[in-house]
Amino acid sequence: MPNIEIPLDLPEVRVLKCKVSGQIIIAVESTREWAICHKCGEKTHEFHSYGRQLRLRHMPILGRSVIIEIRPKRFRCPACDGNPTTTQKLEWYDERSQNTKAYDQWLLLQTIGSTISDVARKEGISYDRVLGSIERLVLASVDWDEIEQLDVLGLDEIALKKGHRDFVALVTARQADGQLRLLGVLRDRKQETVESFLRSIPERLRATIHEVCIDMWEGYANAVRKALPQAKIIADRYHVAKSYRDCADKLRKEVQRDLKKSLKKEQYDGLKGTMWLFRRDPQELDKEERGRLALLFECASDLKQAWRLREQLTAIFETDHTKESGRAAIKRWVRRVRRSGLTCFESFLTTLGNWLDEITNYFVNRRSSGFVEGFNNKVKVLKRRCYGITNLKHLFQRLYLDLEGYRLFGL
Ligand SMILES: [Zn+2]
Structure with missing residues (x-):
């Protein structure tokens, strides 16, 4: 069998052992010779012991799943009373997770355009573990600081179950470069719900909203009239x-x-x-x-x-x-x-x-129908992806991932 050598791409480790069977198990050791004392915040170089072994799932190699085994080093602080010990933390994993950070991102990428249960089945891990990756990496609400201006808002409703009349409202920004950004998923489409969300948009950004595209629904129109009096309401073509x-x-x-x-x-x-x-x-x-x-x-x-x-x-x-x-x-x-x-x-x-x-x-500001259609197709795909997800935070995370996942987590 011909062999190849590929870099492991994990900083500050050396490989101790590598076992290839059905899966690939790679035992590594940290090469960093210090830790930051959890009590005084100073660097300590006094090695104490190895901690309990961690088994972390990592990105697959040639279709085989990969486990990284590491026993974190512990260091003793000579300066603090009682010489407390601190477990060293490396950048590429989070001690609360069973995955390396790279694997979290890998899972996320698999989830775009797919479903959590499908990814869980393919990776041979539990549903909750895939969900855990999403929770660790995707925000539950929009980060306004990331946004410079909003221009055109869209208000759409989505049915969470096929044929049901329970609607949640989807608030998007339709940017001039053709990008659709998800701003919020609201529990219903009542005027007061929509209005309070619109009021929660920072003043600086609210002032940049010139148009709001809505389905012809009184609750939307009234919410916009009250919270964004300067914006023109457009019935979505x-x-x-x-x-x-x-x-x-x-x-x-x-x-x-x-x-x-x-x-x-x-x-x-x-x-x-x-x-x-x-x-x-x-x-x-x-x-x-x-x-x-x-x-x-x-x-x-x-x-x-x-x-x-x-x-x-x-x-x-x-x-x-x-x-x-x-x-x-x-x-x-x-x-x-x-x-x-x-x-x-x-x-x-x-x-x-x-x-x-x-x-x-x-x-008034007639945009080409292709432009409008582009957004509507994206919204349509999003809507279809929502069936069965009733937790609004999860819904936001999933939609956000579908819309922006490749930009944020793609290779
Ligand atoms: Zn200390």
């Missing part, structure tokens, strides 16, 4: 789009139900595959798909109208409007909806009535 697209889709479901009753089975089955084309961006459809969609519209002219209105509204948001011209365009669109006689958009028209100001604020 993604949520606005979802709201009117859902209206069109509601009609699509009704039409589908009716066609199922009125058409022969073969005819209906032929159309069934076409239904999902309705939901897609028309620009993504090829010629054949457009043809099939046209066939569907021949059977259902209402659906064609709803589809056209939906796309017209999207086009308004794609256009480089001012707030005033955007508002006028939306009002023209509302008149077209009323003339069409369609009722599927009723709930969206109500939303428009309540939120037109916030919705048209979008046009």
